[in-house]
Amino acid sequence: MSPLSVVNPFRSVGGVGNPKGVEPTLMVLFGATGDLAKRKIIPSIANLAQNGLLPSAFALLCVGRTDQTDDAYRAELKSTLREFAHGVPVEVIDALLRNVFFVRCPPDDPNSVRVLAERMVGIDRDRGTRGNRLFYLSTPPSAFFPILELLGRVRTQPGANPDRASYRVILEKPFGRDLETAIDLNRRLLDVFREHEIYRIDHYLGKETVQNVLVLRFANSIFEPLWNHRYIDHVQISVAETLGVEGRGGYYEESGALRDMVQNHILQLLCLVAMEPPAALDPESIRDERRKVLRSIRPILRDDVDLFAVRGQYGPGSIGGKRVPGYREEPSVKPNSRTETYAAVRFDIDNWRWAGVPFYLRTGKRLPKKVSEVAIVFRDIPHRLFDAQGPTELDANVLSLRIQPDEGIALKFGTKVPGFDMRVRPVKMDFQYGAAFGVAPPEAYERLLLDAMLGDPTLFIRGDIAEDAWRLVMPIVDVWANSTPEGFPNYESGSFGPAAADEMLERDGYSWRRF
Ligand SMILES: NC(=O)c1ccc[n+]([C@@H]2O[C@H](COP(=O)([O-])OP(=O)(O)OC[C@H]3O[C@@H](n4cnc5c(N)ncnc54)[C@H](OP(=O)(O)O)[C@@H]3O)[C@@H](O)[C@H]2O)c1
Structure with missing residues (x-):
């Protein structure tokens, strides 16, 4: 048979x-x-x-x-x-x-x-x-x-x-360790395979909630009209981990937070948030739009790296009541390591939709909570009508897309506190994937393996996109490689990262979201 x-x-x-x-x-x-x-x-x-x-x-x-x-x-x-x-x-x-x-x-x-x-x-x-x-x-x-x-x-x-x-x-991953090695790897791949046969993995793109960014934006009529510089003040993308390097110190010493998270996962998330509607849902239309975002991001000049990027390394501290060692005490890590375990970067997108809207990206290990989220922070109201009535807590509206854990979407808005006064307080309208659908989303790898077997590369990184992403982080990679970081370790395990990252936002009049 x-x-x-x-x-x-x-x-x-x-x-x-x-x-x-x-x-x-x-x-x-x-x-x-x-x-x-x-x-x-x-x-x-x-x-x-x-x-x-x-x-x-x-x-x-x-x-x-x-x-x-x-x-x-x-x-x-x-x-x-x-x-x-x-x-x-x-x-x-x-x-x-x-x-x-x-x-x-x-x-x-x-x-x-x-x-x-x-x-x-x-x-x-x-x-x-x-x-x-x-x-x-x-x-x-x-x-x-x-x-x-x-x-x-x-x-x-x-x-x-x-x-x-x-x-x-x-x-x-990783797809190269800098622009030059990524170009070389693309060249070697193309000696054997054609581009449509190559599937460069970014497992973040396999996550259900990441794909939902496109559905939220392009399957609803209420969000897209607001999705631009007229209504959005700034965007924060955070990938926070409580874990340290978990026995992978050798790998991490060669990588660091910028290469491990920002160059790939976080920039890809940014692309989904910022891209224009694709002409169709076919792989190349979507990937073309993602690439356009990368090409619209203003390159950071080497002289400006200190203004637009912050690095950090965790020292000892405690997480969830448990003492944890500092990065330099982890196995296979050099006692004087300069590798960053935290990176924050501000990118600006020079195009019609996003002019004047900063995108702040951050990632770090040994932060107090494991959270990956995109926060769309809307502009302030033009006139504070209720201030005259007494103390108001009128925060900006925030639409937060939570990628993990507790996958979901939340909208923060002001509401009246019950009572005889006209007092205002922010509340949250919360959609949770698990509660709404009652099924666990498939593992990212399941989705990606199935897509590769089907020959659908939408959720994979095209060669030119990998190179463009490297091009954007290279000035930071170079400056950080050629200068000694100040005061490493510069944040305690269990804290929200280095003070310099807070200062970077404070200079622009903002603060990082606390989860
Ligand atoms: N582990 C993770 O959580 C994780 C997450 C994201 C991405 N990645 C990426 O996934 C890849 C694998 O990571 P891993 O953690 O599974 O590594 P690993 O545990 O060190 O395993 C490496 C595997 O590669 C094989 N190998 C090593 N050198 C080789 C060589 N010169 N030629 C052929 N095979 C060789 C080894 O096979 P032998 O039995 O022949 O030695 C072993 O099976 C890496 O690129 C890593 O960056 C890993």
């Missing part, structure tokens, strides 16, 4: 399998023994299987540098999935595991070209995956070039990339 004629083993209970119509796919995962693969990528595949979203012909070929049999790897993966894919029934996990394979292919071993190609062709034959490949590079970036070189050579092997079959690649 042909594998395609069997009942879809990944059909959801009582549902129709593969409603999105994903083509038969062989996913080839490099870095399959790593943390991200085990905690996020493979559990997301298990969730897709449970929800009946995989095609009946789906196989996962995990690639490593040390030898392991399929059975040994499956046994290890089974216990990993029990831990990280809770809620997925054992029958679904077993059905998935029957389609999981392991192959040893060090990218620099000349035999790997033949070994990988033969294994893929064999799986096509046994599992009916029809030559469609989705490679996923979940390795340290230093391995990207050798793996791309390998994939370029594999592509020319007999049966490895049949006519009309797809040959796609997903790349984990």
Whole structure:
């Protein structure tokens, strides 16, 4: 019996399998023994299987540098999935595991070209995956070039990339460590893949509430008329974490908050908030509009970096009543490290819609609360009518889009305090995703993996967008790399970040939102 004629083993209970119509796919995962693969990528595949979203012909070929049999790897993966894919029934996990394979292919071993190609062709034959490949590079970036070189050579092997079959690649972040390396990586990618075959991941874009920014703006008539410099005073985008570096000190020392969060996730959020309505919902129309935003952002001059950007590093302190060490005491961190764990930046968008509206972005580790939100702060009312009646607390209206946790949207507005006086106080109108829909949104990785299998790159970063985002942060990267930060560590764990970040907003007459 042909594998395609069997009942879809990944059909959801009582549902129709593969409603999105994903083509038969062989996913080839490099870095399959790593943390991200085990905690996020493979559990997301298990969730897709449970929800009946995989095609009946789906196989996962995990690639490593040390030898392991399929059975040994499956046994290890089974216990990993029990831990990280809770809620997925054992029958679904077993059905998935029957389609999981392991192959040893060090990218620099000349035999790997033949070994990988033969294994893929064999799986096509046994599992009916029809030559469609989705490679996923979940390795340290230093391995990207050798793996791309390998994939370029594999592509020319007999049966490895049949006519009309797809040959796609997903790349984990970080996409380069500066503009030059990002350009180089784009060039190497384009030696092997065409742009429409490349999926640069930014898992923030896979979050339901991030996608909802577009729905909020373009599926409602009340917001968009206000969405411009006439009504909006300024915008604050915050990604605050309570966690420190959690054993990833080595990675973080090479990265820092600006590279790790601002260059990618936060700038992409800014693009969604600030973009013009796309002509259509197709991937390129949306990505073109996102790119236009980046190209309208006023470049920060090197001499102005101190005015428009602030860096910080956490010292010891306490969070939730628990003492935590400072960044420099974390494992694999240099005792005199200059790496920033906090970054705040002001960007201005020089276009018709946003002239004069500053966008303040901040991110930090070891802040008092885990919150990601976009706050649209509206202009003050032109005349304070109620001041004459006594004390009023008339704050500006704020529309806050909460990305995590407690995903939702809240609008702050003034209301009358009950009683005989005309007293005004701000209150909040609150929409919470969980309460309204009663279902948990899918994991970002599930959405992104499914989109990549469907060939939809909307929520991925196009090459030119990655480069433009780097271009914007490069002056800050350069100035920070070539100057010694003052007073590091300059904020206590559990505080809201360095005083200089508060001062940056105070100079403009604002203050950061407290969550
Ligand atoms: N972990 C996270 O939370 C997280 C979050 C966002 C993004 N990322 C990104 O995801 C990627 C993987 O991160 P990770 O935390 O999973 O790393 P990890 O735990 O260190 O795992 C790295 C994996 O890459 C493989 N590898 C290492 N060097 C290689 C080389 N030269 N050639 C081929 N394979 C090699 C290792 O396989 P072997 O078994 O062969 O050694 C291992 O499976 C990185 O780019 C990281 O920046 C991770």
